[in-house]
Amino acid sequence: MRLVLLGAPGSGKGTQAARLKTELGVPHISTGDMLRAAVAAGTPMGLKAKAVMDAGQLVSDDILLGMLEDRLTQDDAKAGFILDGYPRNLAQADALDHLLERIVQPLDAVVKLKVPSEVIIGRCEIRFKAEHRKDDDPEVVRKRLAIYAEQTAPVADFYAKRGKLQIVDGVGELDEVTARVKRALEKESAAANG
Ligand code: AMP
Numbered sequence: 001m002r003l004v005l006l007g008a009p010g011s012g013k014g015t016q017a018a019r020l021k022t023e024l025g026v027p028h029i030s031t032g033d034m035l036r037a038a039v040a041a042g043t044p045m046g047l048k049a050k051a052v053m054d055a056g057q058l059v060s061d062d063i064l065l066g067m068l069e070d071r072l073t074q075d076d077a078k079a080g081f082i083l084d085g086y087p088r089n090l091a092q093a094d095a096l097d098h099l100l101e102r103i104v105q106p107l108d109a110v111v112k113l114k115v116p117s118e119v120i121i122g123r124c125e126i127r128f129k130a131e132h133r134k135d136d137d138p139e140v141v142r143k144r145l146a147i148y149a150e151q152t153a154p155v156a157d158f159y160a161k162r163g164k165l166q167i168v169d170g171v172g173e174l175d176e177v178t179a180r181v182k183r184a185l186e187k188e189s190a191a192a193n194g
Contacts, residue, residue: 011114111185
């Protein structure tokens with residue numbers, strides 16, 4: 001299963017991907033986690049990305065694409081993957097298309113978790129208190145949501161036009177949301193198998 005999870009910051013992509021990876025038997029690839037690991041390790045790329053991330057802005061497309069290509073060509077991703085946090089804009093969606101074509105790993109499904117902004121803001125506040133992520137500061141969350149609306153929301157339309165997008169209600173108990181995503185994936189694979 002090669003799956004892209006879309007959704008605003010705080011929509012639950014990471015949480016759901018972590019649950020689905022065991023069931024689907026594929027790695028959870030989060031570009032945000034990879035960048036945070038690079039920041040924590042103090043790599044040159046991490047040092048470059050840190051200020052951008054703390055401000056809630058997007059890290060450059062070139063850095064992301066190189067990082068993603070390295071990750072998607074590792075052995076464990078041959079069985080498939082759950083991609084979380086990428087693509088974040090149309091240029092990245094296009095780059096992902098080309099990359100997957102080149103490595104002959106076409107996407108099976110794109111699922112968007114739909115969560116209203118007021119719920120997102122509440123969730124990020126809770127995460128800010130628990131994890132102290134600078135980009136969960138309420139001020140920064142507002143900026144991230146604006147960037148999401150402007151740059152990332154069109155990515156859903158990009159996949160919808162190809163009949164690839166499934167929209168799932170991301171509000172509710174974790175188990176219930178996971179069950180909804182699984183139902184969407186079953187629908188997708190039934191459609192693909194005719
Ligand atoms: P996330 O954990 O997915 O919310 O990502 C945290 C931060 O990492 C984002 O606010 C961006 O600064 C950066 N980031 C993660 N994925 C991407 C991406 N695909 N393109 C650009 N920046 C990204």
